[in-house]
Amino acid sequence: MADFIIAHMYPDLMNLYSDRGNLICLEKRLNWYGYSCEIKLVSPGDNSDYKNIDMLFMGSGSEREQGLVYQELIKKADQLKAAIDDGLPALFIAGAYQLLGNSYIDSDGTNLGGLSFFDFYTRSSKERLTGNILINTVLNEQELSVVGFENHGGRTYFEDSKVKPFGTVISGYGNNGEDKTEGIFYNNLIGTYLHGPLLPKNPSVADFFINAMALRKGIEITTKLNDDIENYAHEQIKDKILPS
Amino acid sequence: MKLRVILAILAGKLVIFLSRILGNQGTAMPGKLSRKIYPGILSALAKNITDEIIIVTGTNGKTTTTNMIAEIIKEKGYTVVHNKAGSNMIIGITSAFIQNTNLTGTKKFNYALLETDEANVPLLLKEVKPRVVLITNFFADQLDRFGAIDYIINLIKDAVRNTDIELVLNADDPLVTHFHHETGLHCWYFGFSDTEYDNTSSTENREGRYCVFCGHELNYERYHYAQLGKFHCSACTNKNPDYNFIGHNLKMRPSIDFQVNNIRITSPYQGFYNAYNLLATVSLAKLIGIEDEIIQTALAKYQPQAGRMEKFTINGKETILILVKNPAGLNQTMATMKYYATSKNLFLALNDNAGDGRDISWIWDADVEMISDKNIAVKKVVCSGLRSGDFAVRAKYAGINPDDIIIKTPLQEGIKAVVNGPGEINYILSTYSALFETRKILTAMERENTETPKQLTAEA
Numbered sequence: 001m002a003d004f005i006i007a008h009m010y011p012d013l014m015n016l017y018s019d020r021g022n023l024i025c026l027e028k029r030l031n032w033y034g035y036s037c038e039i040k041l042v043s044p045g046d047n048s049d050y051k052n053i054d055m056l057f058m059g060s061g062s063e064r065e066q067g068l069v070y071q072e073l074i075k076k077a078d079q080l081k082a083a084i085d086d087g088l089p090a091l092f093i094a095g096a097y098q099l100l101g102n103s104y105i106d107s108d109g110t111n112l113g114g115l116s117f118f119d120f121y122t123r124s125s126k127e128r129l130t131g132n133i134l135i136n137t138v139l140n141e142q143e144l145s146v147v148g149f150e151n152h153g154g155r156t157y158f159e160d161s162k163v164k165p166f167g168t169v170i171s172g173y174g175n176n177g178e179d180k181t182e183g184i185f186y187n188n189l190i191g192t193y194l195h196g197p198l199l200p201k202n203p204s205v206a207d208f209f210i211n212a213m214a215l216r217k218g219i220e221i222t223t224k225l226n227d228d229i230e231n232y233a234h235e236q237i238k239d240k241i242l243p244s
Numbered sequence: 245m246k247l248r249v250i251l252a253i254l255a256g257k258l259v260i261f262l263s264r265i266l267g268n269q270g271t272a273m274p275g276k277l278s279r280k281i282y283p284g285i286l287s288a289l290a291k292n293i294t295d296e297i298i299i300v301t302g303t304n305g306k307t308t309t310t311n312m313i314a315e316i317i318k319e320k321g322y323t324v325v326h327n328k329a330g331s332n333m334i335i336g337i338t339s340a341f342i343q344n345t346n347l348t349g350t351k352k353f354n355y356a357l358l359e360t361d362e363a364n365v366p367l368l369l370k371e372v373k374p375r376v377v378l379i380t381n382f383f384a385d386q387l388d389r390f391g392a393i394d395y396i397i398n399l400i401k402d403a404v405r406n407t408d409i410e411l412v413l414n415a416d417d418p419l420v421t422h423f424h425h426e427t428g429l430h431c432w433y434f435g436f437s438d439t440e441y442d443n444t445s446s447t448e449n450r451e452g453r454y455c456v457f458c459g460h461e462l463n464y465e466r467y468h469y470a471q472l473g474k475f476h477c478s479a480c481t482n483k484n485p486d487y488n489f490i491g492h493n494l495k496m497r498p499s500i501d502f503q504v505n506n507i508r509i510t511s512p513y514q515g516f517y518n519a520y521n522l523l524a525t526v527s528l529a530k531l532i533g534i535e536d537e538i539i540q541t542a543l544a545k546y547q548p549q550a551g552r553m554e555k556f557t558i559n560g561k562e563t564i565l566i567l568v569k570n571p572a573g574l575n576q577t578m579a580t581m582k583y584y585a586t587s588k589n590l591f592l593a594l595n596d597n598a599g600d601g602r603d604i605s606w607i608w609d610a611d612v613e614m615i616s617d618k619n620i621a622v623k624k625v626v627c628s629g630l631r632s633g634d635f636a637v638r639a640k641y642a643g644i645n646p647d648d649i650i651i652k653t654p655l656q657e658g659i660k661a662v663v664n665g666p667g668e669i670n671y672i673l674s675t676y677s678a679l680f681e682t683r684k685i686l687t688a689m690e691r692e693n694t695e696t697p698k699q700l701t702a703e704a
Contacts, residue, residue: 149602149605196603
């Protein structure tokens with residue numbers, strides 16, 4: 001068995017925006033740190049046992065596909081929430097992130113519901129929020145910038161001030177283009193609208209997940225990787241967004 | 245009104261003349277200005293087409309297909325209005341008509357051959373009445389411009405419904421074949437029978453894996469490439485339609501050689517995507533009644549255009565320039581590298597201007613891992629363009645040794661680095677907005693190269 005197992009949830013349905021880049025990144029970095037990694041594909045109907053899983057990943061899908069995944073997950077919601085509460089690392093992009101809230105109101109005004117793990121809702125709008133995005137976040141008490149690309153019709157609003165965003169928008173739209181919040185952050189879960197994909201150009205975020213996975217197994221990673229190329233790409237977009 | 249037509253033409257032609265003097269590539273201004281002076285200018289000039297108006301649209305292969313059809317029409321001796329690469333929006337198409345017509349706007353042409361951006365098809369159909377619309381394929385391309393591929397498909401479907409247009413469709417693409425069902429239009433289909441290059445499984449992240457009619461998964465007997473292949477729905481009757489034009493006996497080494505029905509076609513092109521472009525071209529040429537010999541002659545001598553596998557010789561090394569704009573195109577380009585047994589230097593200029601698509605995350609959907617294959621033997625990867633860093637990261641995570649990755653954001657520096665690499669062939673890949681400058685640099689380098697030895701001889 002591999003040292004780490006990452007569950008790729010419903011890749012046949014949720015694969016809209018090059019999301020597999022995040023998985024390629026996690027797998028390679030784990031290899032470079034000296035660990036093996038297996039990406040386990042999860043399909044609708046599969047048994048969900050989170051005991052042997054080190055991390056969850058779900059990408060984005062169209063409204064229709066998101067609906068199918070919702071029907072599947074609502075059956076297993078308690079188990080999933082318990083695993084997240086327990087600190088299971090998880091990355092949910094765009095459509096997958098929206099599923100975690102109380103409701104998703106589609107373009108016809110119909111409420112399609114949500115898993116209600118967190119107190120927020122999303123309203124769909126015809127006009128898409130698209131472009132490069134720069135946010136600031138704090139991971140393991142370190143403040144850092146995160147870059148990516150967003151392309152979403154949904155506007156997400158928090159319904160409780162206790163819900164914590166993934167970051168603060170410096171440039172771009174984020175959750176709704178109004179309140180400067182982007183994504184959510186809870187234990188080791190990040191929900192976000194950044195695709196781009198997120199992890200390869202933000203190696204600190206990738207390492208946040210890797211360290212969280214390792215710590216749950218009692219492993220401390222002390223090796224440092226050479227991230228010159230990743231950091232170059234990060235700075236290149238940052239310069240583009242905020243010309244100095 | 246006649247006066248406004250002439251005024252619009254005059255203004256447009258003046259802009260064309262001025263921009264030529266200034267050495268600009270721009271093809272939008274003349275059309276824009278003429279349309280402002282007389283909004284009906286395109287409709288008016290389209291009435292000068294005596295035979296047929298043909299529209300070519302789809303995600304990949306529009307330019308190559310349109311250029312080859314134009315060659316055939318010219319070989320036959322007919323006259324044609326044809327918009328050149330990069331001007332496939334309604335304004336660019338208007339410019340092409342302005343450029344070709346005379347000052348009174350009365351010059352007749354046999355054909356109009358219009359390469360048309362997918363989103364511009366509905367606009368164009370409001371102004372011109374084509375006999376034929378050819379659809380090459382649909383791939384996720386420039387997602388940020390269109391939101392989703394389904395949206396664009398419906399847009400075109402709505403635009404052709406209730407017309408008497410004939411459609412020429414790719415029978416191997418499940419995102420294209422359903423056009424007959426909802427439009428009721430007469431459809432002609434082209435596609436490939438089994439080839440030795442097919443796969444029975446697909447690793448690519450592909451479009452259209454679900455049936456457009458019932459939503460169930462499509463089963464594939466064979467994949468030619470990406471989602472193009474022999475498919476049937478697991479639940480309903482949806483499958484490839486019967487072919488009118490069937491490509492068979494395909495050989496791709498050293499270049500394309502195959503049969504369309506009973507016509508043998510040879511071409512200097514490579515790659516399966518170009519085999520599809522050739523098949524689409526031959527199908528259309530047959531439909532407008534052109535003789536086999538003329539088609540064969542035109543295609544055999546037709547040389548690829550800017551960025552469509554154009555060849556240069558630099559420092560004595562073969563240097564190939566290729567336009568890439570989406571995962572399917574990049575995958576196909578990387579796959580053709582296998583046909584050369586020699587080592588390679590690879591250059592990619594990745595830009596994120598409007599013409600390229602602002603979102604460059606598609607590079608993660610391409611199987612860049614292919615270039616770390618020992619058989620392809622890539623010695624250096626030079627990353628250039630506005631998003632050079634992104635491709636460098638992609639190459640690193642695809643398994644290329646970071647020491648072999650060079651980032652040179654300015655094109656001139658990047659091209660200099662790649663042609664001095666240790667590989668025996670240079671592959672120069674570029675997204676759209678970097679293509680013309682890249683080509684200019686390569687052309688200049690080739691010229692310097694051929695001039696230098698002469699000077700040396702003179703000195704000796």
